[in-house]
Amino acid sequence: MDPPSSRPPPRELVPATRAPHPFPLLPSGPRRGVRWYGVLSFWGHLQHFLASAIATNDIDARDWMTPDEPDELVARVVERLGGEMRARTLVEGVGRDVWIDFLADTGDDPGVAEAVGALLSREYSARDPSEPSRVMALPRGDVLLVGGDMAYPVATTDEIHDRLVVPFNRSLIGAADGRPRVLIGVPGNHDWYDGLDGFARLVRRRVVELSAEEERPSVVTDARTGKRVRKVAAWAERFVQGKSVSQRKALVLEGYTPVQGASYFALPLAPGLTLLGLDRQLRSVDFRQRRYFQRVLDERADEHLVVLLPDPVYAFLDPSPTGLAMIEALGLDLEARAHLVLSGDLHHYERLESGASTHVIAGGGGAFLHGARLSRERVAVRPRVEWPDEAQTLALLARVPLHVAVGRAGLIPHLVMTLFFAPTLGIGLTFWGTRGSVEGASAVAAAFAAIVCALIGGWRRGRFLKVAALALATGVVVGLVPLGTARGVAWLVERAGLTFGPGPMAAIVLGLAAFVGALAFGGYLVALAATGLESTQALTALGHRGFKHFVRLRVRADGAGVDAWVIGLADPLDPGSQPSLVDSFAWRAVDQSASESR
Secondary structure, three states, X not given: OOOHHHOOOOOEOEEOOOOOOOOOOOOOOOOOOOOOOOHHHHHHHHHHHHHHHXXXXXXXXXXXXXXXXXHHHHHHHHHHHOOOOOOOOHHHHHOOOEEEEEEOOOEOOHHHHHHHHHHHOOOEEEEEOOEEEEEEEEOOOOEEEEOOOOEOOOOOHHHHHHHHHHHHHHHHOOOOOOOOEEEEEOOOHHHHOOOOHHHHHHHEOOOOOOOOOOOOOOOOOOOOHHHHHHHHHHHHHHHHOOOOOXXXXXXXXOOEEEOEOOOOEEEEEEOOEEEEEOOOOOOXXXXXXXXXXXXXXXXXXXXXXXXXXXXXXXXXOEEOHHHHHHHHHHOOOOOOOOEEEEEOOOOOEEEEEEOOEEEEEEOOOOOOOOOOOOOOOOOOOOEEEEEOOHHHHHHHHOOHHHHHHOOOOOOHHHHHHHHHHHHHHHHHHHOOOOHHHHHHHHHHHHHHHHHHHHHHHOOOOOOHHHHXXXXXXXXXXXXXXXXXXXXXXXXXXXXXXXXXXXXXXXXHHHHHHHHHHHHHHHHHHHHHHHOOOOXXXXXXXXXXXXXXXXXXXXXXXXXXXXXXXXXXEOOOOOOOOOOEEEEEEEEEOOOHHHOOEO
């Protein structure tokens, strides 16, 4: 490692691209991210349902946690950073500004994660949002603040290890500078699908002494697809036998020490400014946190807050029931009192201002992209900055139907279409020329497809009729696919003068029908996104790797507020892609009118 004096000064960040087509139609290289309609991800969806059922029965991992007293947590962090442990706040303990890197929604494609780890490990320079004429250095954060959803589809120990820890360590070890840093954060819903086991092994402070080998940062992936299948089989065997399955005692990120004792915390940052981290599990803020945070807030009634939530108060520009419930559980008035609200969960960047408070949604830590909301006729808030924006999102949505149809999102839609079209085609072909049988087969297919599409679109109040209309239209199209495909193939074969036996003919018709049905399904997802009825499913299916980012925060030593720079990488797998400045702003606890943006 070069001594600091010999390193070139960090290059000033340039504004992020706003071009609508910054990516190739079909990205090169292997696809190692989660295919959300893939067969191997089905176990993740199943574990989601099981975790939700367990949560409904009030079996809660937070029962064994001991939340840290704010003063104790400050002392633990300051001790690691080498400051004055008796200080009441973090900036007083280290005697300077404190730098925090905020990152959420991380482990998906390992290649993307490695690029994000490299992005996080660098120092940058950029213009001071309070003094735009001044260029200042942006050092690596003293604290890595994580906003949940460590890995996908379920944040198990193995998935976090392979999709987050190993690729991050490959970048962090090369950028090691010997400075001590701490790791702190809250879990998201994907962390709870595993009962917080993986989350605790990474983020919870060590309660037992570990060996040197156990504390060594891992850089080798050991759960490739074949091994993962064998691990699932071995787990099932030991479960039946009533035996336990051994796990890593700890997940270690190079250079970072976990410091928290529970999945929620209160950390005094500066005089008059405290960071609260909440955990809503899969439903709501529990009674333990209500009591804990109420006591903290009573003791710090005059302070302003930086609030870290596992999901945002505003989701796709409308109020989020879960986000609002968390704020109400703490009794916070975000409209009248200036707070800075940080969250992930949605995999894009947005900065919103509502009342006196600023909301930052930054879920670009490595997971698939969600994009911006397109239909904005009756939204509750308007974004000050977003990345990707509407034009970029629209350009990406245009790729979804073909992406789904060719199987790059997974083969579950094709399997469902095949299983359903096979008997439908059998009915129609068996009674070929009988009008009632043909119409009956199409009606059954249409009804089934409409019901499935309606469930995917959701039945929320105020949009029932729109979702039902789109679902019915898609159902009609899907209902016409099998017999329409059969007639079309028969016509083409006859015109070409070809001859096929019943078996090959059935296989051709069925395969083509499954392709066309998947294409129609992809079109339905795009229609939901374009109308603003459901903004996640389409780009989740696309699994786009771009628009990754994190937020570098400076907590001012004078306690006046926080300065922030959002640092992004448009295409993390393109060797020529350079870090860029997505947004910068100055949040002031007292005078929000003084805030400035890039």
